[in-house]
Amino acid sequence: MADNFYNDILIDHNLHPIHLHELPCATCSNAGINPTCGDQLTLNLVVKDGLIKDGSYTGVGCAISQASTDIMLELIIGRTVEDAKHLCELFDKMIGGEITDDELEELEEAAALQNISKMPARVKCAKLGWKTLIRLLDDNS
Amino acid sequence: MSDNRFKKDFPVFNEYKNLVYLDNAATTQKPYPVLERAAKYYKSENANPLRGLYDLSVKATDAYENAREAVRNFIGANSKREIVFTRNATESLNLIAYSFGRANIGHGDEILVAISEHHSNLLPWQQLAREKGAVLKFLECDEHGQYTAQALEKALTPKTKLFAIAQVSNVFGRVNPIKEFADIAHKNGTLIVCDGAQSVPHMAVDVKELDVDFLVFSGHKMLAPMGIGVLYGREELLEKMPPFLYGGEMIEYVTRDSATFAELPHKFEAGTVNVGGAVGLHAAIDYISSIGFDEIVRRERQLTELAFEQMKTIPHVNIIGSQEAAGHEGIITFTVDGVHPHDIAAVFDSENIAIRAGHHCAQPLHQHLNIQSSARMSLAFYNDEEDVRRFTDTLKTVREKMGYGR
Numbered sequence: 425m426a427d428n429f430y431n432d433i434l435i436d437h438n439l440h441p442i443h444l445h446e447l448p449c450a451t452c453s454n455a456g457i458n459p460t461c462g463d464q465l466t467l468n469l470v471v472k473d474g475l476i477k478d479g480s481y482t483g484v485g486c487a488i489s490q491a492s493t494d495i496m497l498e499l500i501i502g503r504t505v506e507d508a509k510h511l512c513e514l515f516d517k518m519i520g521g522e523i524t525d526d527e528l529e530e531l532e533e534a535a536a537l538q539n540i541s542k543m544p545a546r547v548k549c550a551k552l553g554w555k556t557l558i559r560l561l562d563d564n565s
Numbered sequence: 566m567s568d569n570r571f572k573k574d575f576p577v578f579n580e581y582k583n584l585v586y587l588d589n590a591a592t593t594q595k596p597y598p599v600l601e602r603a604a605k606y607y608k609s610e611n612a613n614p615l616r617g618l619y620d621l622s623v624k625a626t627d628a629y630e631n632a633r634e635a636v637r638n639f640i641g642a643n644s645k646r647e648i649v650f651t652r653n654a655t656e657s658l659n660l661i662a663y664s665f666g667r668a669n670i671g672h673g674d675e676i677l678v679a680i681s682e683h684h685s686n687l688l689p690w691q692q693l694a695r696e697k698g699a700v701l702k703f704l705e706c707d708e709h710g711q712y713t714a715q716a717l718e719k720a721l722t723p724k725t726k727l728f729a730i731a732q733v734s735n736v737f738g739r740v741n742p743i744k745e746f747a748d749i750a751h752k753n754g755t756l757i758v759c760d761g762a763q764s765v766p767h768m769a770v771d772v773k774e775l776d777v778d779f780l781v782f783s784g785h786k787m788l789a790p791m792g793i794g795v796l797y798g799r800e801e802l803l804e805k806m807p808p809f810l811y812g813g814e815m816i817e818y819v820t821r822d823s824a825t826f827a828e829l830p831h832k833f834e835a836g837t838v839n840v841g842g843a844v845g846l847h848a849a850i851d852y853i854s855s856i857g858f859d860e861i862v863r864r865e866r867q868l869t870e871l872a873f874e875q876m877k878t879i880p881h882v883n884i885i886g887s888q889e890a891a892g893h894e895g896i897i898t899f900t901v902d903g904v905h906p907h908d909i910a911a912v913f914d915s916e917n918i919a920i921r922a923g924h925h926c927a928q929p930l931h932q933h934l935n936i937q938s939s940a941r942m943s944l945a946f947y948n949d950e951e952d953v954r955r956f957t958d959t960l961k962t963v964r965e966k967m968g969y970g971r
Contacts, residue, residue, distance in 0.1 A: 429911070429915075430908070430911075430912075430966060430967060430968070435967065435968035436968070438967075438968070439967075439968050439969075460923060461906070461907055461922070461923040461924065461938050462923070462924045462928055462931070462937065462938060463905075463937070463938070484905075484937050485905060486905035486906070486907035486908050487904075487905055487907075487908045487967060488907070488908070490905075543911070546907065546911065549907060
């Protein structure tokens with residue numbers, strides 16, 4: 425593990441999440457589960473006319489899954505469904521270690537998770553929210 | 566104990582400098598005598614055993630059957646016919662469920678399983694119950710992981726055909742009173758299946774003394790190679806059970822549409838067997854016997870107590886199960902307030918300390934205890950005080966590293 429893996433961005437999103445709450449007005453929700461630890465999170469979105477107007481998540485998880493999901497929501501709220509899907513692809517590329525510097529910039533704070541590619545045991549944690557998002561968007565488009 | 570004469574026997578500690586290995590309940594490291602014995606088999610005794618009519622095949626057969634005798638002696642079984650080699654404890658439990666279970670458990674019968682069981686001693690029974698319309702019931706423990714004779718007597722009914730419980734839980738590390746429970750089960754006409762995966766490697770286990778009907782364990786948790794495990798069953802039970810897997814090496818005579826099956830234990834060992842694993846297990850048993858369980862138990866208890874007493878003094882650390890060191894047989898499962906167990910394990914990993922995090926294949930138990938997941942340190946005799954010191958030193962830093970008190 426990289427010594428500085430739990431950097432300030434991850435620590436901050438884990439201890440003080442912005443989007444960890446219920447979302448009664450959600451238009452779609454989906455649950456994701458990480459079978460290695462049994463952690464479960466539910467992702468809620470408000471999608472109108474191809475635009476992600478709001479989003480939240482609930483559930484428990486490790487710092488990496490929680491921070492990753494929180495950062496993801498911060499990134500995609502206000503964007504189109506197509507943009508969000510594109511960012512999910514970029515995130516996958518980053519975890520796979522194949523991302524360019526320009527693409528990395530598009531991911532904004534999510535770039536804080538770049539070193540996860542050096543921690544294969546934790547890839548599933550980092551991807552949990554993003555995989556749940558892709559399924560949610562595919563199921564509702 | 567500071568002079569640790571055991572680590573030099575384990576090449577991993579030479580290859581992987583600075584490693585503190587505290588995941589022994591998941592699998593143990595392998596000493597030279599085990600590795601060398603398995604290599605010697607493949608170098609000079611390898612042939613397909615049990616069938617060949619030439620010298621080398623006889624050597625392979627002898628090596629395999631000598632390993633069976635070593636296992637018989639190790640757990641005090643009456644006969645080699647009661648020792649079946651499998652891949653691991655999980656396969657042994659599946660064998661019992663598929664063979665004994667499907668022939669003897671029917672609609673409305675009850676199967677009683679301890680709530681702390683590893684998934685491997687739960688799912689085969691859960692599937693069997695669903696398939697047969699049998700009822701799966703749970704024996705519940707208190708928050709310290711203790712099961713009582715009274716609760717067992719209450720949970721058993723005239724319909725309870727089988728009771729499945731581990732001798733040592735892989736989460737609590739507490740020793741269950743198997744002999745007492747076997748007596749209670751037998752008075753009720755119920756058979757007892759004992760999972761010895763966490764006990765057989767760490768204490769003297771005698772199947773006749775425990776009076777269990779079945780005992781299972783894995784070689785890889787007791788210094789042997791992966792892929793070799795054991796099923797012990799009472800001969801009269803195994804004799805009546807149908808085969809589990811069908812194929813080569815387990816037949817007596819085969820025609821176009823029927824077959825008679827080989828004698829015990831070969832009836833349950835279809836296909837070419839794992840001789841390399843079996844001779845490795847034999848070498849592991851010899852190595853363990855050369856140290857002796859008196860010494861192994863003494864070392865592991867001393868280290869457990871040292872770790873336990875230190876952990877009790879660290880704020881925000883919660884030990885699961887018994888709040889006494891004596892209630893932990895080399896296994897201490899814990900949580901740290903505000904820190905997910907995966908993150909705990911990652912902090913330890915950054916210090917080259919291997920511990921387990923997650924649900925330890927015991928999700929119903931975590932639900933019963935109302936916790937999501939936990940972290941676990943588990944010891945073996947080749948650990949030492951320095952390992953425990955590095956473990957507790959790191960444990961003290963976990964919350965700070967996760968941003969608390971910054």
